[in-house]
Amino acid sequence: MNWSFVEPQSHLLLTMAVVLFLGALAFVIPTIVAVRRRTATDALAWADQVRRDPAAPWAVDRVLRSVDASCANAGVVFPGAVRMTVGTTVRLDLASPTIAPPQPWTATPDGRSWTAPMWALQAVPLVAAAPTEFATVVSLGTDGDETVLVDLRRVRGVVALRGERPARDALLQRVVDQVRTDPWATGTAVLNVGGASDAGTAVSVRDAIAAVTADATPGLxxxxxxxxxxxxxxxxxxxxxxxxxxxxxxxxxHTLARWTLEVRRDGTHVSDVLGTVQWTGLGLSVPLAASVTADAVTERDGAEADA
Known part of the structure; x- marks a missing residue:
């Protein structure tokens, strides 16, 4: 059959072709969107299978020891840092302003932050292992090419998590894993009140408050x-x-929390103090098996839905 604008059959074929094309689009486009959305929101399904790079904590350890050594060599008392970002440049957001940093650090005009190029810190002679000053320093993820570290005790208050429970559990698991395995956190006590069995030594509220009151050792x-x-x-x-x-x-x-991080299934957490940070960059020291991870995520999702 030859195509003709004056033939009714040609008009019918054109109409059918358009209908079939639109029908295909109506199916394909939502499918693509759904797949992309599922991929974005299912970071939990694969994040626990990623092993933490064994070199990562030692690179951070080298930075922390350089901070300590640079201050010790210059006779400067380190004021402590609440947040640190580690990349080609290292930035310390200090617990208290200090405008006279040791070499190779440069202070901002208000003394609230120090910065130094990574290459300069690599040249600092190290004198000792990282001190207990850094016993509660953990990475909370990555921001672009930089690792975001926080000294949790320097927050001087509760760091609370909100968001979907599986995402909160995943970030909390990574925090505890770091405190247990990072070289600078050796000996840091981890106590757990009402949480998962793998989140530290289970204690009562009264015993937890007693430990914090005594302040005998660093702890989480x-x-x-x-x-x-x-x-x-x-x-x-x-x-x-x-x-x-x-x-x-x-x-x-909780209303009494000093910081609140909104943890999301897409692998990020968002807060006023840190902005948007990618927590899936935090591999576990011992990753969970894929099957165990999938089952755990399903169970946690089901428990949250029942709640």
Whole structure:
């Protein structure tokens, strides 16, 4: 049959072709969008299978030891850093302003931050292992090509997590894993109140508060939620003490929290203090098997839906 604008059959064929094309688009486009969305929101399905680069903690350890050595060599008391970013340049956001840093550091005019090129820090002679000053320093992920580190005790308050439970659990697992395995955190106690069995030594609220009160050693306290009433207020008061050596991370948001991170399934967490950080860059020291990970995610999702 030859095509003709004056033949009714030709018009019918054209109409059918257009309908079939639009029908195909109606199926294909939503499918592509759904697949891309699932890929973006299913970071939990593969993140636990990624092993942490064994060299990563030692690179950070070298930076922390360089910080300590540069201050010791110049007779400068290190003021502590709440946040650190490590890339081609290292930036320290200090716990208290200091405008006279040692070499090779440069201070901002207000003294709130120091920066130094990585190559210069590599040249700093090291004098000792990283001190207990850094016992609660953990990486919370990556921002572009930079690793974002936070000294949890320097927050001087509770760091709370909000968002979908599987995502919160995944980030918390990575924080605990680092404190247990990082060379500068050796000996840091990890106590757990009401959380998962692998989130530290299980203790009561009273015992946890007693440990933070004593402040005998550096420690990380992991709580399922900030204790209610007077216990919660006392814990927050203790964490706010200058020079305290304990940090606290809560698996649920709370009005008394100093920081709150919104943890997302797409592999990021968002907060006013850190911006958007990619937590899936944090591999586990011992990754979970793929089948175990998939089952765990399914179970956690089901438990959250039931709740």
């Amino acid at each position: 306290l992991v709580v399922a939620r900030v204790p209610a009433g007077a216990d919660g207020r006392e814990l927050v008061r203790l964490l706010e003490r200058p020079g305290g050596r304990w940090a606290c991370v809560a698996a649920e948001p």
